[in-house]
Amino acid sequence: MRKWRSAAATAAWVAVGTAAGALGAWQLAGADGGAGATHSRPLDEAAVREALAKASDSATRSGAGVTGGTRTPPPRRPSGTASREPAGKPSRSPEPAPEPRPARTQAPERSTVRFTGGTATVECRTGGTVFLVSWSPADGFHIDDDVTRGPAAVARLEAEPGDDDEQDDLRYEIRCAADGPRARVVADTDDD
Template identity: 60%
Template sequence: MRKWRNAVVTAAWVAVGTAAGALGAWQLASADGGGDAAHSRPLDEGAVRRALAKAADAPPVRPATPTSPPTSARPSPSSSPSGERSTVRFTGGSATVECRPDGTVRLISWSPADGFHIDDDVERGPAPVVRLEAEPADDDEQEDLPYEVRCAGATPRVKVAPDMDDD
């Protein structure tokens, strides 16, 4: 009788632990809800393409005030894909860029890597070179990582750039 009771108690503990784990996994999986919430991890290329397609169908996002910088990495609905889009990866994150037939590049969207954020002073283009800067979350320990992206034909090239700060 005692062995049977131990087996029942063990089975109950296993069932409770499994249910708690399943509930936690379900909450994590449904936390974003598919909305426009910010992501805490970089998006893969397929997720970036889906988000861009969804954003192209949405009405334009207006800044809160005329002097506030844009807080969104969405393309404007008026921009048409006139070039080849690619995702480039770098130490501080990843970015989707468009290499245009005229030799210019346009920064479409970006996503920081864990432990980084992208500085607000982003040069999106279209231009011969676009720039962005990944800043470590712990600014005292690591240097900022400035990058520039150019296109060689339809192929984007990312490299470390001179520091963009004026200080």
């Protein structure tokens, strides 16, 4: 009798384990839309912009994100009031003008500016202002902590050579021109 109980308990555990494994595999297969074992890849900057543009366009078409979507009906005149319009034409009260949709603001374009002391990723924003997103020194240089990042008409940074006694520091001003950001060396006014 003990053999039968032990065999039945073992069979029950095997059945429960098999069912749990099958259920887990079924859930896993359905988790990615039924596409099987696809692996996700990180998106590059262009793919992110494309996905954001698609999401923004679909939200605009569906009316999502647009404020003031409900309109109140125009007020009705009492039935006994006179109309200034000639007889035969129905009197119509003016409808309120539709609310303007918020303008889609375009993200500022990012550009990489290269200079002797390194590189900087820059955004040229509205009004000709510049913003330093990030910067990286070239080999043999480091960027001083005193960075004017913006947004401003001019962003500033200083690239210092590794052997500070041999070479002068390179001070840069970065501005946004009509054809994109430009970096230029400016005179170092520090006497140290």
